[in-house]
Amino acid sequence: MNGIHDMGGMHGFGAVVVEKDEPVFHARWEGVVRALMNRTAGRYYHLDEFRHAIERMPPAEYIEAGYYERWLYALEELLVDTSLAQRGEDGPRPAVHARFAPGDRVRTRNLNPKGHTRLPRYVRGKRGVVRTVSGPFLLPDKNAHGVREWQPCYAVEFSARELWGEGAGERDRVCVDLWEAYLEEDE
Amino acid sequence: MSVERAVADLEGLPRKNGELVFNAPWEGHAFGMAVALSERGAFAWDDFRERLGDEIGRADREYYASWLAAFERVLLERGLLSQAEVTARADEYRTLRRDPVF
């Protein structure tokens, strides 16, 4: 979904603020939320579902909320008033044929799904080069909605200028992990 | 006073990669005791910190030697322990008349 969480390239958030000697948890409840998630993830929901639950937060709340507040929201979504059915095993990774190889020129598809996706807006419809092939991993777009489909995942390299135009560093690059469903051959 | 604030407020705590470093278990215990008692309101953290700064300036020694001295001073000044009982108990440990495992 084209949500507020898809932040790559957005303006207006200001400088990165670094907290000196930051504690692991700012309050005890943060640790509790972390522990709750560790205990339930994988058993009752997949992390793709967890991420998608966070993405569904109302945008204004998402921006206002701290990191562990978002987690708490997702845990409530996933655990409260549900049947808490245990998930089945993902099963062994099947052998999946990879359509692309390192060095292949690819173009990202211009997908705008309403559900979960790991194709950020800033790389849609862009030209890049496959650097490495990994996986297969479950396609998040389907897995977040309860359907398992294994796909190869590629580290695709884009020039900063392809993504951000003339103002970007001439030789700088951005590498993004993209599932095969997001890509097509670039002639 | 939370642990987080207590530690964040201190300059010079031995750290490695942002994590605290204890060269021996007793250093960890000295650290934990001071923070725990301050959390419980046995003394004000600022009182401890002031004495710590004082002890660090007093002699060139390892950080937790100063820490321990400052902690001891706060306890004695607040009347939580007496000098006599601390010295007597430390002697028992030093001379193995008391088992260090408890």
Add this chain to the structure above:
Amino acid sequence: MSHSHGDHEHHHAGGHQPEAPGDLEARALALQSLLVEKGILEPADVDRIIAAYEHDIGPMIGAHVVARAWNDTEYRRRLLADAPAAVRELGYQYPSSTHLVVLENRPGVHNLVVCTLCSCYPWAVLGLPPTWYKSAPYRSRAVSEPRAVLKEFGLELPEDTVVNVWDSSSDLRYMVLPERPAGTEGWSDEELAAIVSRDCMIGVALPRVPGAVAAR
């Protein structure tokens, strides 16, 4: 590591004769036992506080891995080829749920790690991420203006250095292997690990030799 207050390392190795505690240790023990006896201190409090700090050793694992790779070219090769296996080789656990890729900084190439969509992070080697890594400013800007972000961290790279930003996905996690700084020849793994900070392994800092800082 220094043990100037008496060395208790081999305390139990020989068996029956325990070594007497050093002066400082005896005093610490005295305080703790008296405070517990008087009901002023709960032993569990002390353990909790120590554990909170001691067990969050995340970045130490990454730093150890980096130091080993600097000192051992064969290990470095294995690390770049199969990072989870190389991490396990040093005695650490690496979970099977995510894959780890180590990115090698080279002369003229600098790597930087971000997750724009959520906050994917190589927590198995670096511990829990700092708040800034999870913040909107970092997530939005690291991909579009990495040099400006690095400058805010005090890192100004030469114009001709290529900045390679890695936007992590859910299943793959990235960690940066920084370049070994000059002046560290002959250093042990432990000495080297001490100068490899978490920030170096995210790519927002470079390892610095302590003595060289004064020359700044």
